[in-house]
Amino acid sequence: xxxxxxxxxxxxxxxxxxxxxxxxxxxxxxxxxxxxxxxxxxxxxxxxxxxxxxxxxxxxxxxxxxxxxxxxxxxxxxxxxxxxxxxxxxxxxxxxxxxxxxxxxxxxxxxxxxxxxxxxxxxxxxxxxxxxxxxxxxxxxxxxxxxxxxxxxxxxxxxxxxxxxxxxxxxxxxxxxxxxxxxxxxxxxxxxxxxxxxxxxxxxxxxxxxxxxxxxxxxxxxxxxxxxxxxxxxxxxxxxxxxxxxxxxxxxxxxxxxxxxxxxxxxxxxxxxxxxxxxxxxxxxxxxxxxxxxxxxxxxxxxxxxxxxxxxxxxxxxxxxxxxxxxxxxxxxxxxxxxxxxxxxxxxxxxxxxxxxxxxxxxxxxxxxxxxxxxxxxxxxxxxxxxxxxxxxxxxxxxxxxxxxxxxxxxxxxxxxxxxxxxxxxxxxxxxxxxxxxxxxxxxxxxxxxxxxxxxxxxxxxxxxxxxxxxxxxxxxxxxxxxxxxxxxxxxxxxxxxxxxxxxxxxxxxxxxxxxxxxxxxxxxxxxxxxxxxxxxxxxxxxxxxxxxx
Numbered sequence: 001x002x003x004x005x006x007x008x009x010x011x012x013x014x015x016x017x018x019x020x021x022x023x024x025x026x027x028x029x030x031x032x033x034x035x036x037x038x039x040x041x042x043x044x045x046x047x048x049x050x051x052x053x054x055x056x057x058x059x060x061x062x063x064x065x066x067x068x069x070x071x072x073x074x075x076x077x078x079x080x081x082x083x084x085x086x087x088x089x090x091x092x093x094x095x096x097x098x099x100x101x102x103x104x105x106x107x108x109x110x111x112x113x114x115x116x117x118x119x120x121x122x123x124x125x126x127x128x129x130x131x132x133x134x135x136x137x138x139x140x141x142x143x144x145x146x147x148x149x150x151x152x153x154x155x156x157x158x159x160x161x162x163x164x165x166x167x168x169x170x171x172x173x174x175x176x177x178x179x180x181x182x183x184x185x186x187x188x189x190x191x192x193x194x195x196x197x198x199x200x201x202x203x204x205x206x207x208x209x210x211x212x213x214x215x216x217x218x219x220x221x222x223x224x225x226x227x228x229x230x231x232x233x234x235x236x237x238x239x240x241x242x243x244x245x246x247x248x249x250x251x252x253x254x255x256x257x258x259x260x261x262x263x264x265x266x267x268x269x270x271x272x273x274x275x276x277x278x279x280x281x282x283x284x285x286x287x288x289x290x291x292x293x294x295x296x297x298x299x300x301x302x303x304x305x306x307x308x309x310x311x312x313x314x315x316x317x318x319x320x321x322x323x324x325x326x327x328x329x330x331x332x333x334x335x336x337x338x339x340x341x342x343x344x345x346x347x348x349x350x351x352x353x354x355x356x357x358x359x360x361x362x363x364x365x366x367x368x369x370x371x372x373x374x375x376x377x378x379x380x381x382x383x384x385x386x387x388x389x390x391x392x393x394x395x396x397x398x399x400x401x402x403x404x405x406x407x408x409x410x411x412x413x414x415x416x417x418x419x420x421x422x423x424x425x426x427x428x429x430x431x432x433x434x435x436x437x438x439x440x441x442x443x444x445x446x447x448x449x450x451x452x453x454x455x456x457x458x459x460x461x462x463x464x465x466x467x468x469x470x471x472x473x474x475x476x477x478x479x480x481x482x483x484x485x486x487x488x489x490x491x492x493x494x495x496x497x498x499x500x501x502x503x504x505x506x507x508x509x510x511x512x513x514x515x516x517x518x519x520x521x522x523x524x525x526x527x528x529x530x531x532x533x534x535x536x537x538x539x540x541x542x543x544x545x546x547x548x549x550x
Contacts, residue, residue: 015054016061017136023126024072025139028079030122035442035549037079038540041146047075048143052136081443081451081540081549183207183282186519188533197537197545201530204521208282211516212294213489215280215302215496224498225375226425226467228308229365231412232276234269235386236405237435239455244402244438251409254416255430255462256508257491258476262461263484263520264434267452270326271524272433273382277331279485280493286523290330298332299489303378306496310335311379313365315356316349318382333380338365347399350389358383359411366415366422383408386436388447401438416464425467425501429488432459442549443538452522452529453548454536463491470506477508482531484518491515 018025028044031037051068055061126135185207190196238260241247252258265283266272274289281297295301300310312335318324327333343361345354361381369377384390385404392399412430419426435456440446449456461483462476491512500506520531528539529548536548 015052017134018048018051018139019065021048021051021068021072022130022135022139023123024076025143026122026126026135027119028076029142030118036081038081038546039079039146040075041143041150043075043078045143045147047071048140052140183211183517183519192532192535192537192545194539194544197530197532197539200532201521201528204519204530205283205285208284208518211282211486212296213280213299213302213486213493215306215493219306219497222497222499224425224502226427226498226501227369227376228303228378228427228492229429230276230378230380231428231430232273232380232382233386233408233430233432234382234384235388235401235434235436236432237456237459239458240386240401240405240436240438241460244405246402246405246409249406249409249413251413251416252460252462252476254413255464255476256472257463257512258478259461259463259483259487260478261480261482262459262487263482263518263522264432264457264459265452265484265522266524267434267437267449267456267522268524269382269384269433270321270323273323273327274330275485276431276433276488277327277333277380279489282486283484283518283521286525299492300331300333300335300378300380302489303492303496306376308376308378309372309374311338311365311377312336313338313361313379313381314340315346315358315361315382316384317353320349320351320353323382327380335380338368345393347385347390347404348393348395349384350387355385355390358385358408359414362411362415363418366418366424369424370422382433388436401436416466419466423467425498426465427492427495428462428464428466429492430460430462431488432461435459450524451527451538451540452524454520454522454529454531457520457522457529461488465495465500465506468501468503468506470503473508477512479512479515481515481517482520483515486516486518 025044025048028037028039032039047068050071051064055064129135183204185203186200188200190200238247264272265275266286271286271289275283277299278284278289278293278297279299280302281294284293300308304310310333312327312333314324314337318327318337324337338361340356340361343356343364346357347355349355365379365381385408386401389398390404391397416428419428434449434452435458437444437447437449437453437456439455440448441453441455443451443453494511500511522529526541530537537545538548539545
């Protein structure tokens with residue numbers, strides 16, 4: 001009996017503090033306070049219990065500390081918004097394609113020197129107070145309190161609610177609120193719990209499966225031939241334009257219609273290209289992009305059936321990330337790539353490959369169309385001079401985004417002016433893939449697009465009808481309703497007979513009446529971001545929904 005009491009006494013005397021692990025948890029608390037963590041309270045409490053559990057042997061105690069180092073690193077990564085291991089592995093071949101200069105640039109941006117300074121100050125404070133204050137007790141109580149806060153649900157924030165879930169209001173014009181334009185059954189009145197948000201997302205995808213653009217079986221005898229040119233620009237969002245001060249560039253005055261609340265639905269080029277080529281059906285989940293789909297979904301196939309010759313043009317090779325391969329296999333765009341021979345290299349891409357001169361490419365397209373006997377054409381044109389890491393020829397430093405954007409906008413402005421003067425009939429659609437993430441946020445550093453945040457997927461879309469008999473309006477008609485890819489396909493289907501070019505007057509408000517609306521839902525592999533009750537929410541790797549930190 002005395003031995004049992006002695007053993008119990010020895011056991012209870014083996015409690016030891018967290019030691020340096022106190023600083024580990026204090027760093028997490030600080031990052032959580034400022035919204036930089038997707039904190040998993042229970043996992044951290046279990047880890048703390050593992051570290052505190054009394055061990056009689058000092059050797060076992062030291063061994064536990066060493067074993068805990070990789071566990072602590074893994075848990076810390078799990079608590080951040082950084083890409084998961086599966087995401088990194090899935091894009092490992094793309095990372096291997098980055099140039100050394102670009103990798104160094106990313107590493108430099110990844111380090112937040114202000115935060116490093118703040119961590120140093122926190123370390124000094126911890127070392128100063130630890131001889132007099134039982135920090136382990138305070139850390140344990142704080143972690144228990146955080147777990148108590150999460151009992152009501154997974155969405156937890158230490159910050160005031162408005163800062164953690166800023167309201168993002170999507171303005172809507174009276175016409176855009178037409179019941180016929182918006183999908184039914186997507187009421188957002190339920191409280192935003194993880195269960196209700198997941199249920200709403202499932203209803204969204206179910207609703208989108210039923211939506212399809214109806215193209216005519218054939219064109220009428222009095223149809224007018226014209227060209228369709230889709231200019232698909234990588235790394236261009238409203239947030240980037242505002243950061244660079246280019247919202248008032250003359251380019252935007254060319255358009256007849258401007259979709260100001262357009263959602264690209266993804267933040268990566270391959271999925272963006274597939275989504276655009278499948279624009280004639282409702283929005284699908286990310287995984288569905290790489291599965292066979294209804295033949296009616298392929299926008300360019302629908303146009304080809306009506307006599308539009310498919311064309312493909314790019315200012316890059318299309319090799320990186322198997323971009324061209326994905327367009328062909330999952331977007332069903334089989335047109336040969338327009339020749340780049342004789343086109344000068346204007347920039348160097350992040351992977352060291354050339355980015356060809358877009359002004360020369362656009363002029364080649366116009367020259368070839370003027371020589372061609374094909375009455376109608378539909379061209380998919382992908383541009384990447386604004387992509388992160390693109391640099392001047394011969395330089396190892398990323399060129400300023402504003403400088404590159406200014407040049408591209410000037411080139412597009414000049415090209416649209418030449419189109420006006422050419423006498424050709426062309427429907428031009430400028431549709432960015434996604435933004436450049438110039439400013440970054442609490443979840444992602446500048447240039448990182450693993451998470452399709454609202455600032456990255458909210459892109460400007462402009463439509464211009466070149467060669468109309470009708471006079472153009474002084475200002476573009478701005479559509480403020482939430483739109484996405486289906487609206488583009490619908491608009492193309494409404495003008496496919498070409499009568500818009502022959503009419504003496506064109507009312508753009510009538511032409512765009514009841515365009516399909518699409519709630520804001522964006523998805524990459526492992527990350528979903530959506531607007532619910534006017535606020536952005538995020539789910540990572542099929543976990544719980546949390547407010548998107550701002």
